[in-house]
Every structure is written in C-alpha cells, then in structure tokens.
Amino acid sequence: KTYPSAAKLLLLSTCSSGGVLVYSDSNPLKRTLTADGQETKKKKVVVLGSGWGGYSFLSYLNNPNYDVQVVSPRNFFLFTPLLPSVTNGTVEARSIVEPIRGLMRKKGFEYTEAECVKIDASNKKILCRSKDGASSGVKDTKEFDMDYDVLVIAVGAKPNTFNTPGVEENAHFLKEAEDALKIRQSVINSFERASLPDLTEEERKKILHFVVVGGGPTGVEFSAELHDFLVEDVAKIYPKVQEFTRITLLEAGDHILNMFDKRITAFAEEKFQRDGIDLKTKNMVVGVTADEISTKEIATGKIVSEPYGMVVWSTGIGIRPVIKEFMHQIGQGQRRVLATDEWLRVEGCDSVYALGDTATINQRRVMEDIAAIFSKADKGETGTLNKKEFKSVVKDICQRYPQVELYLKKKKLRNIANLLKSANGDDTEVNIETFKQAFSEVDTQMKNLPATAQVASQQGKYLAKCFNKMEKCEKKPEGPLRFRGEGRHRFQPFRYRHFGSFAPLGGEQTAAELPGDWVSIGHSSQWLWYSVYASKLVSWRTRSLVVSDWVRRFIFGRDSSSI
Ligand code: FAD
Numbered sequence: 001k002t003y004p005s006a007a008k009l010l011l012l013s014t015c016s017s018g019g020v021l022v023y024s025d026s027n028p029l030k031r032t033l034t035a036d037g038q039e040t041k042k043k044k045v046v047v048l049g050s051g052w053g054g055y056s057f058l059s060y061l062n063n064p065n066y067d068v069q070v071v072s073p074r075n076f077f078l079f080t081p082l083l084p085s086v087t088n089g090t091v092e093a094r095s096i097v098e099p100i101r102g103l104m105r106k107k108g109f110e111y112t113e114a115e116c117v118k119i120d121a122s123n124k125k126i127l128c129r130s131k132d133g134a135s136s137g138v139k140d141t142k143e144f145d146m147d148y149d150v151l152v153i154a155v156g157a158k159p160n161t162f163n164t165p166g167v168e169e170n171a172h173f174l175k176e177a178e179d180a181l182k183i184r185q186s187v188i189n190s191f192e193r194a195s196l197p198d199l200t201e202e203e204r205k206k207i208l209h210f211v212v213v214g215g216g217p218t219g220v221e222f223s224a225e226l227h228d229f230l231v232e233d234v235a236k237i238y239p240k241v242q243e244f245t246r247i248t249l250l251e252a253g254d255h256i257l258n259m260f261d262k263r264i265t266a267f268a269e270e271k272f273q274r275d276g277i278d279l280k281t282k283n284m285v286v287g288v289t290a291d292e293i294s295t296k297e298i299a300t301g302k303i304v305s306e307p308y309g310m311v312v313w314s315t316g317i318g319i320r321p322v323i324k325e326f327m328h329q330i331g332q333g334q335r336r337v338l339a340t341d342e343w344l345r346v347e348g349c350d351s352v353y354a355l356g357d358t359a360t361i362n363q364r365r366v367m368e369d370i371a372a373i374f375s376k377a378d379k380g381e382t383g384t385l386n387k388k389e390f391k392s393v394v395k396d397i398c399q400r401y402p403q404v405e406l407y408l409k410k411k412k413l414r415n416i417a418n419l420l421k422s423a424n425g426d427d428t429e430v431n432i433e434t435f436k437q438a439f440s441e442v443d444t445q446m447k448n449l450p451a452t453a454q455v456a457s458q459q460g461k462y463l464a465k466c467f468n469k470m471e472k473c474e475k476k477p478e479g480p481l482r483f484r485g486e487g488r489h490r491f492q493p494f495r496y497r498h499f500g501s502f503a504p505l506g507g508e509q510t511a512a513e514l515p516g517d518w519v520s521i522g523h524s525s526q527w528l529w530y531s532v533y534a535s536k537l538v539s540w541r542t543r544s545l546v547v548s549d550w551v552r553r554f555i556f557g558r559d560s561s562s563i
Contacts, residue, residue: 030067042067045467046126046148048116050074050100052453053154053356055538056460058103063468068109069146073131075100075113078177079537080453082546084221084504086180088187088229089558093177095545098538116155117143119326121349124148150351152463153323153338157357157451160318166288171313174218183312187226188562190309191234194241204244207309211248211293213285214315215256217503220268222312223249224506227275231507233558247277248306250295252284252315257503257511259450261519264503264511271505317451323358342493343479344463353463356456361449361494396480449496458496466491502529 032042043066047054050072058070076097085091104111118127130142159175161167172186173179187210194207212223226247235242249256249272255265256272256279272279280295286303287294294305319327323338330349332339338354339347339362346352347362449455466473470490473479479489500514502525512525520528530550537543 032065043149044069044147045150045152046071046146047152047154048072048126049154049156049356049358050077051154051156051356052077052080052456053156053358053460054152055098055100055103056457057152057154057355057464058107058109058460059538060461060464061107061467062464063470065471066150066467068107069148070100070104070109070111071114071116071126071128071146072100072111073113073115074176075111077538079542081533081536083174083177083180084218084225086177087174087183087222088225088233089184089560090225090228090553091546091549093181095542095549096537097177098542112146114142114144115322117322119151119153119322119329119352121151121326121330121352124151124351126151148351151353153346153352153354153358154356154456154460155320155323155358156456157317158320159313160316161313162315164285164287167285167311167313170288170290171213171311174222174312174314183222183310185562186310187229188560191238191241191560192562194244194309195238201244204241205246206291206307208241208245209248209306209308209310210246211250211306211308211311213250213311213313215249215251215253215279215281216259216314216316217257217501219249219251219312219314220256221504222314223247223272223277224504227277228506229558231275233560236557237560248308249277249279250283250285251279251281252298254281256281260501260503260511261513261517263519264513264521267511267521268503268505271507271509275506317357320358343466343489343491344459344494355459355463357451452501454499455496459494462494502532504529 030042030044032040045061045066045068047057047068047070050058050070051074054070054072055077058068061068076099079096079098082091082096086093086096100111103109112128114128114130116126117129120126125145125147128144128146130144132141159173161171172183174183190207190210194204199207210226212219212226230242230245230247234245255269257265257268269279282298283295284298285293286296288311291307292305293308293311294303296303319337327333327335327338330346332348338359340354340359341347342361344353344355344359344361346354346359473490477488477490479491479493481488498515500512500518502513503511504526505511505521508526509522510525510529511519511521512528513519534543534547537546
C-alpha cells in the first residue's frame with residue numbers, strides 16, 4: 001500500500017516551497033506498509049537504459065512497492081527498426097522517438113539523464129556520469145553515486161568494429177538517431193560536393209562511392225534505402241552527377257542475410273545485382289583510411305584498396321565497456337556476453353537482472369540441466385522412461401529452455417520423440433544414453449536468442465510481470481520444480497515467442513519470414529511491413545508522425561536539404 005493522502009500533502013508542500021522536490025528516505029512516496037502494518041522503505045529498483053528492453057520493462061511495471069529510478073544518457077525511446085529510413089529522409093528522426101519523461105510522469109518514476117560508468121555489485125552502488133552539457137552552457141560533466149536494492153541492466157550494445165584499423169575514425173555507424181542524421185547530411189553533402197565545378201570524373205566517382213560494410217538486416221536495409229533515394233530522388237535533383245554514383249555492399253560471409261531463409265537470401269542477392277548494387281561477398285574489410293577502404297578476398301588472401309566517399313559500418317554489436325568491467329568483477333571475465341539464467345538474473349550476482357542486447361541466457365548449463373531433469377524423472381533401475389514420462393520430461397525441458405523448443409520447431413519436429421525415433425527407431429522406451437545423444441545434436445545446433453528488439457521487449461515485459469507479482473509468488477511460487485535444491489522457482493522461466501522477421505529490399509518490396517517457415521517476398525509484404533511497424537510504434541503521436549512522413553514522401557518525394 002502507498003500513502004495517497006501523504007503523497008498529496010508532499011505535493012502541496014512541494015508546490016508551496018517553489019516546486020523543488022525533496023528526495024529523501026522520509027519521502028512518503030518512497031515508503032510502504034508491510035502485511036503486518038509496519039512502515040518500511042520501498043525497494044529501490046534502478047533501471048539502466050531507455051531502449052527496447054528498459055522501456056518495455058518500465059511500461060509494464062506496475063507495483064507500488066518499488067521506488068523506480070531510471071538512468072540513461074538518452075531521454076527518449078528510439079524505434080530502431082525505422083532508423084534506416086531516417087538516413088535518407090523517408091522518415092524524420094523526431095517521428096520515431098518517444099520522450100521518456102511522459103512515461104515517467106504517468107508511472108511516478110524518476111529519471112536521471114546520465115550514463116552508468118561503473119557497477120559496484122558488492123556494495124549495491126552504481127557510479128553515474130552526466131552528459132556533457134556544452135549545448136546548455138554547462139560544459140563539465142558531473143559524477144555521482146546511486147545505490148540500489150535491485151538493478152535492471154538494459155544498456156544495449158555498441159557497434160562492433162572487430163578492432164579494424166581506421167573504422168572508428170572514418171566510418172559512420174547506424175545505431176543511434178544522431179548517427180542516422182549524420183548519414184543523411186553526409187549523403188546530401190556528397191552530392192553537393194560532387195556537383196561543384198572543375199572536378200575531374202575520378203573525383204566525382206570517389207565522392208559518390210558509398211560503401212556499406214555488413215550484409216545483415218541493417219546493412220541490407222540501408223543499401224536498399226540509399227538505392228531508392230538515388231533512383232527516385234537523386235535522378236531528379238542531381239541529374240548531372242547521377243551517373244557517377246555507386247553503392248558497394250561488402251560481406252565477409254558467403255551470402256547476405258544469412259540468418260534468413262535461403263529463398264530470401266537468393267532473392268535479395270539477385271535483386272541487388274539487378275539494381276546495380278555492387279555486392280561483394282567473401283570479402284573482409286582490413287582497414288579504412290580517410291580516402292580508401294581495403295578489403296581482403298577470403299579465398300585468395302588478395303588485398304584490394306578502393307577510393308570511397310562514405311563508409312557505413314554495420315557488422316554487428318559488441319559489449320559496452322561498463323558491462324565488460326562488471327563481468328570481470330563478478331567472475332564472468334572469460335565470457336563474450338553477460339550471462340543470465342532463464343529468469344534473467346545475472347549469474348553469480350544477486351539482485352541484478354539483465355536483458356536485451358547486453359546479455360544472453362547461459363547455454364552452458366543447458367546440457368547439465370537436461371541430464372538432471374532426466375535423472376530426476378527416471379525412477380526405474382534400467383535408466384529408461386516410458387512414453388508418458390518421456391513426454392513430461394520433454395515438456396519440462398522445453399518450458400525451461402525456449403531455445404530447445406525453437407530449434408525443434410524449426411526442424412519441423414513436433415517433439416523430441418521424433419528426433420529419438422530417427423536415432424534408435426523406437427520412442428516407446430528411452431534410455432538415458434540415447435536421450436543424451438539426441439540432445440547433443442540439439443545442443444550443438446542451438447543458437448543464442450537473436451539480438452533484436454523483439455527479444456528485448458519481450459524480456460522487458462516478462463521481467464516487469466515478474467516484479468508485479470513478486471510478493472504473491474514469494475508465498476506461492478508458480479515456476480517449475482527446482483532440481484538443485486527443494487521447492488519451486490518463484491516464476492516461470494522466460495519464453496521467447498518469435499513473431500517473424502522482415503528485410504526491406506527497396507523498390508517497395510520486402511521479404512518476410514513468418515512463424516511456421518512461411519516466406520513471402522514482394523509488394524504485398526511491403527504493405528504488411530508498413531502495417532506491422534505502424535502498429536508497433538509505441539504511441540499514437542509517433543504513429544501519426546510516421547504515417548504522415550510516409551504519405552509526404554509518396555506525394556512530394558524526400559527532402560534533400562542538408563540540415
Ligand atoms: P537499446 O534499445 O540499444 O537501448 C539501450 C539503452 O541504454 C539506450 O537508451 C542507451 O542510451 C542506454 N545506455 C547506453 N549506455 C548506458 C549506460 N552506460 N548507462 C545507462 N544507460 C545506457 N530489431 C528488431 O527486432 N527488428 C528490427 O527491424 C530491427 N532493426 C534495427 C535497425 C537498426 C538500425 C538497429 C541499430 C537495430 C535494429 N534492431 C531491430 C535491433 C534492436 O534495435 C536491438 O536489438 C534493441 O534495441 C535492443 O534493445 P536494448 O534495450 O537491449 O538496447
């Protein structure tokens with residue numbers, strides 16, 4: 001219970017004292033009553049990040065027993081799937097951001113614009129640094145501590161350059177709204193510069209050579225958007241220099257969009273070739289200078305350098321320094337990504353949760369756990385399970401490990417029994433060796449959950465729902481039986497539901513891979529893409545802005561001013 005009347009009193013005194021809020025432990029908004037009527041301090045939940053994971057967690061969190069404090073250097077939520085559309089003005093940057101303050105006011109949470117630079121898990125403290133406020137006249141940054149009872153880490157990731165020389169200094173990234181705006185300005189500036197008099201043909205070609213590194217969904221979508229801009233707008237605005245324009249897409253692997261169905265990959269590659277996009281697969285970038293980009297042909301080892309005007313780097317994500325340091329502190333220094341259990345608790349660290357791109361559910365324990373579930377179910381001396389027992393074990397495993405279920409579904413196996421059937425031709429009685437053998441295939445095939453907005457937002461929602469029923473589930477746990485120790489887990493483990501993926505390919509065509517291995521490519525999927533993304537935008541304000549941007553683009557074309 002909270003103290004509504006006390007809250008009103010505080011509000012009144014706040015208003016009469018000139019609107020200054022006093023944050024102290026005596027603040028009734030920060031205190032609550034226990035079941036036996038004792039007054040106690042609310043648990044302080046500190047949330048790091050206002051992206052997909054953080055925003056979703058905050059939107060669904062609804063428990064008056066928490067005092068929630070959000071720390072993020074970005075005072076808005078960014079709808080990243082439409083970020084490539086900002087790079088050429090199809091959509092305006094402001095149309096895809098939602099100020100965080102609105103949500104804070106609605107929920108009664110507090111927000112601090114700062115980044116966390118250190119997590120001190122043993123003292124339950126974080127060190128924060130405010131943003132450089134040069135634009136507001138306050139040039140220096142400010143450092144301060146903040147304590148927490150529960151920490152939720154949702155700081156996302158940073159672009160990964162794989163330490164390739166010259167990338168940080170010379171390439172553009174496409175991760176934040178500012179990045180997309182810089183790219184937009186840079187593209188327009190390139191055309192203005194190439195249109196200057198007295199340039200040689202070679203100089204114009206260099207300026208208008210756009211290189212995209214990375215054939216994943218972001219690199220492909222950006223290339224497609226850029227190509228659309230060249231065909232639909234540049235041809236009219238800069239007709240004299242259009243012939244010098246070239247887009248090169250570099251990918252180290254065999255194919256672009258290699259996480260998608262093969263039909264989509266093939267379609268995208270053919271379409272890009274038809275469109276004149278210079279697609280170079282099996283080519284790894286080894287260095288970028290101010291004027292040239294050097295690539296190594298993987299098959300021959302031959303290094304080729306080419307002049308360019310602009311490089312956009314989109315080769316995946318890496319871990320943020322604050323998380324790297326935290327991982328060393330808690331004994332996860334050898335891992336590549338912060339590991340959590342299936343309840344999103346950071347391994348080896350009580351009261352800290354992590355979600356989204358910054359963390360991954362630990363796979364190492366999966367095989368151990370599967371064997372433990374089997375042993376627990378196996379009561380006979382023969383080490384076998386009958387079909388009924390076996391089904392319940394499989395159910396338990398799939399519940400605990402959504403990745404196993406995903407893998408099995410992808411393989412079009414209704415359950416593991418089919419897998420075992422192919423291993424020993426008999427699924428009525430299963431012995432532990434056959435079982436382990438079958439699961440070792442699952443183990444090697446199982447992938448980490450993808451680093452997507454879909455995963456991050458589902459995790460945020462899941463965690464908020466757990467927090468909402470924390471008190472209830474402490475008394476009446478709802479999770480599966482513990483196989484290490486007694487009793488049940490408080491909550492069901494996190495389960496990911498995949499709703500499908502899109503890859504916009506330009507020319508009003510999109511490839512869609514939907515659940516059940518359903519693939520659709522073309523103009524109809526583009527309309528599906530428009531409707532899904534319009535519906536997924538987090539507010540009616542952003543929805544109406546984005547739809548009006550799309551309509552504006554259809555009617556008037558893209559805005560080519562370089563502001
Ligand atoms: P983010 O959304 O990146 O949020 C991280 C937050 O933490 C930010 O608010 C940031 O300011 C804050 N932060 C950073 N450092 C600190 C710190 N030290 N202290 C406190 N706060 C900090 N996914 C899809 O599912 N579909 C798509 O179509 C899609 N398209 C994409 C297109 C682009 C161009 C990009 C870049 C990504 C796309 N993604 C897409 C991936 C998706 O955006 C990410 O997976 C998702 O943003 C991850 O959410 P997150 O909460 O982990 O991190």
